């Protein structure tokens with residue numbers, strides 16, 4: 001429930017803006033969390049609006065802190081990005097996702113595609129491709145089930161370098177999406193030069209669908225241009241039937257949000273994989 005989450009997260013919200021000794025505690029606690037497997041993954045299904053079926057899921061990180069309870073990535077990822085710790089976290093997630101996909105494949109489950117969030121500094125490290133191959137044991141079959149979500153922020157970096165890295169991972173069958181689209185520095189003109197698969201429209205635009213004709217215009221413009229570039233568009237943060245209806249009308253391809261499903265713990269998500277769920 002939202003209220004409980006808020007209470008749990010207050011402590012860390014305070015911490016990220018607090019004195020050095022407390023920031024040091026957070027830094028140490030993240031190290032311990034990595035070593036003692038306090039992190040775990042949840043899975044939020046993404047639905048295709050043509051088939052009305054779940055086609056993939058976004059992997060979201062959770063931290064069960066021994067004293068503080070559940071902590072949101074919204075508070076510790078920004079801190080981890082500032083301190084460089086995010087490289088270790090991203091690597092942990094990458095390995096966990098590879099392990100999970102391998103396990104599902106061995107169990108003969110309906111294999112989904114999993115989209116993981118990767119910080120720009122992890123994606124652009126020179127050994128990233130190697131880390132990816134190591135995590136997946138070079139298994140090209142499994143790599144086809146992987147998607148990387150990069151935030152728009154990464155696009156302010158050297159575009160040639162970015163495209164080179166995108167090409168390298170797409171060669172392995174990995175898909176790329178640009179996350180939080182519309183909030184950052186990039187524009188569709190920058191996207192135009194990139195070989196990617198999906199754009200995720202930021203939740204703030206979806207929130208405003210019913211109240212702001214401007215937001216609808218922006219969503220329509222993104223859809224129009226993205227489709228011109230043969231990119232599929234995901235709307236995230238869909239919370240109401242009215243938003244879903246509008247997005248269908250506008251020709252959006254994929255949707256994700258609390259209306260359709262909250263992020264699910266592994267066993268609940270596995271149950272869904274074996275159902276013929278429709279929206």
Ligand code: C2E
Pocket residue numbers: 044059060061072073074077086090093116117118119179180236237238239256257258259263
């Ligand atoms: P994001 O990539 O934009 O992820 C979507 C966030 O929106 C998630 O929050 C998700 O739980 C939430 N959400 C989904 N549907 C709805 C909805 O209908 N309404 C509302 N109000 N919220 C919705 P979460 O899990 O707290 O993640 C926050 C951010 O933390 C993510 O934003 C992402 O930037 C970062 N993050 C999460 N997991 C990872 C990870 O494994 N690695 C890295 N580097 N960053 C991560």
Ligand code: CA
Pocket residue numbers: 058117149179
């Ligand atoms: Ca994301």
Ligand code: CA
Pocket residue numbers: 179180200202203236
């Ligand atoms: Ca997002």
Ligand code: CA
Pocket residue numbers: 151179180
């Ligand atoms: Ca985000």
